[in-house]
Amino acid sequence: MNVERTDLPGIGTSHVVTTARGRRIGIVSHRSGRRDLVIYDKEDPDTSVVSVALSAEESNAVAEYLGTARIVEHLAELQRQVTGLVTEQLVIAPGSPYDGRTLGDTAARTRTGASIVAVLRGGTVHASPRPDFGLHAGDLIVVVGTAAGTEGVATLLTDG
Amino acid sequence: MHHDTILIELGAVILALGLLGALSLRFSISPIPLYLLAGLAFGAGGVLPLTTSTEFISAGAEIGVILLLFTLGLEYTAPELVGTLRSSAPAGLIDLVLNAAPGVAAALILGWGPVAAVAMGGITYVTSSGITAKVLGDLGWLGNRETPVVLSLLVFEDLMMALYLPILTALLAGVGLLGGAATLAVAAATISAILLVALRYGRIVERFVASDSDEVLLLKVLGLTVLVAGVAELLQVSAAVGAFLVGIALSGPLAHTARELLTPLRDLFAAVFFVFFGLQTDPRALPPVLGVAALLALAGIASKMATGWLAARRAGVAITGRVRAGAALLPRGEFNIVIAGLAVAAGTNAKLGPLAAAYVLILAVAGPLAARGAEPLVRLYLRRRSKPATT
Structure with a gap:
């Protein structure tokens, strides 16, 4: 997985993730704690088509949902690995x-x-x-x- | 009697600014051109000339410039500035040459002399980082690939201002070549000293200013900033640059708190500053310079579009992004007026003030509008162009 980190002087940083299917998702981290969730255009990887501003609390909640889903998958994976149980x-x-x-x-x-x-x-x-x-x-x-x-x-x- | 009218005038001016601010929010444009127009209305030859509060407004305007630059400095950390200077110097220099040229040329063609040419170069050069940052946020462009390019150009311009303002101040003071060289040396030494303190000993400054009480912090930060600005002015470095450097010296959580505390003050005094500049400009002087201002604005649009295009292309951004980068750089605002304010105060050509006011009025309004329209236009063009190829 490819994560690109860029400094945005005066604003904060941005992290852009390119998925296996070629879609780009970015997170702009403002110094104020605000986060922008950015989805890029399918055809034009330079251009963001949607940008959702999240407060610190909201971005924590979103991160948790993405994170818990991952943990459940992880557990299922583990279970599959313990053969015979x-x-x-x-x-x-x-x-x-x-x-x-x-x-x-x-x-x-x-x-x-x-x-x-x-x-x-x-x-x-x-x-x-x-x-x-x-x-x-x-x-x-x-x-x-x-x-x-x-x-x-x-x-x-x-x-x- | 005298005091009665001063309060009434001040109250009326600030209330009027508040109403104009509400208007600018409603139409989501920058309030700066509206503040300038208010200043024009309140000044000599305007519709509602002020009589008693001009002295207060002129002192407030000075504090406004200091706070504008101080909060700008707060946005950046010293390592960020040094890093940007290294990485974006080529694009920054293209920006400087392309955009200062129209102003310099206009001043020379009009026969205003070399000093006014330096001032006019600055006026056409600087993009308003405040308006541009707002445009980027409003249009949801912060995640776009050209945005880091645009932002580092803004940082570069702000750094250039730290070098340019002392030079301009020295030239405007009318010092000769030798005296000018001496002033420049003092200015350079002062800037290096403050930058060194900011880079190496920023922590000590922070420890000195830090306080758990918002009230104490506000007073300490404001006091330190205005004091350093005053000393800088005494040394011919320009108060604004001193304040900018104090802002850079503060970083981290302290800078965050300081910004929150000082932003309301900055908003108040910056608005006063724009009004003050408008006050100094006689509205009757505007129509004669309107033609030149419009030509300069067109040149300014072309040169910033070219800058954005070239800088974004260097970063490997495609056509739509290049146009967006140029459009984002169009707005002019606070610093162009700061520069013009210095030139007017020093008594350069009488037409410089009105010309700068008209120029900023045009681009502060047209810039954000152009940014809004740029993307759909490029897409339309690209679709038109690709159609014959695909069918």
């Missing part, structure tokens, strides 16, 4: 032998090697649930482990 989401169906029993009763880790890392219920996430956590029909369970391990948990939850 799978994340599965399983539902406790009504009539499951564990509906109304605790997490500890499943003994999932001892029996399958996979871990239950979170339970989603009614829109809230219960991360790292303890063994005395009560399970109910409709709970969404996040399991991490080998493919065989997570499959084992699935069978365990339906058949006991």
Whole structure:
């Protein structure tokens, strides 16, 4: 990726990024803290077609959104790199032998090697649930482990 | 009785300037030509001549020039200036030669003598960095590739002013060749001394001025600036240059705070300065010089367009950008009037003041308008030209 830095005497600096597809995006950093987000013309790389002025606060927000998206991608990438590890989401169906029993009763880790890392219920996430956590029909369970391990948990939850 | 009228006059003048400023915002043009017109109206031979407040306005005008140059100096840091001088000297010299030439030629053709020629060269040369910076911001041109070229030309011009103003002051003082050389040496020594202090010991100056209290900071900065300006004037260096150099010496967060504190003061006194220049100009003297002013303005447009074209081409910018660079450089404003003010105060040719006023009036208004129209016109031309080739 190519980033061009230019001084703008009396105003600040400008950074221009040329993307892989050949589009140019610039950021003019004013000394006052103001930032201009600049998009260049497709045909004429000298000319900016849009220039949006952002306050210090607004530019932080934009940077954060661009940045967080990158972090999520980064995590997904990492996960893909750890071969053999799978994340599965399983539902406790009504009539499951564990509906109304605790997490500890499943003994999932001892029996399958996979871990239950979170339970989603009614829109809230219960991360790292303890063994005395009560399970109910409709709970969404996040399991991490080998493919065989997570499959084992699935069978365990339906058949006991 | 006397004091009653002074307050009424001052209040009326400042209020009128405020209304004109609002008008300029409405039509997004520079307020400078309007302030000049107000000065013309308030001066001798105008529609509403002032009687009692001229003395105050003349002192205010001097402070206005000092603050204009001080805040300009604040915009730059010393390393930035030295860096620009190195990188943009060729383009800067083209700018200087092309744009000073029409003024010098006009003064010589009109038979005003060599000193007036030096002053006229300065008047046609300098672009208004204030108006141009505003045009660049308003039109969203700050990200364009030619913009660094335009900005470094402005820096170069401002640096040239630091050398030019003392020379002009010395020449206007009517010193002979030998005396002139001595004054120039003193001026050069003073500028080098202040620049050295700014480059090497800027921190010490900053520590001396720094204060947590805005009030203390304002008083210290203003006091230091006016004092250095006064000393510089005593040494024939021109007060404006002294103030410019103090501005350069301050940098970083301190410069930022100082700029915020002094900008309202600068706006007030700079407006007073433009009015004062208008005051000194008799509106009846304008019509006779209007023709020359229009010719000079045309020459000024052509020479700045050529400068922008050449400078942008050196930086590898395409046709549209080259035209934009030239158009951005068109506006003339504060410094042209500062130079003319010095020349008028020293009593050069009586027509120089009105000519400079008319010249700045034309270009301060036409410049930003031309900048707005330049890009669409070039695109239209390029499309017309490319059509037969593609079909």
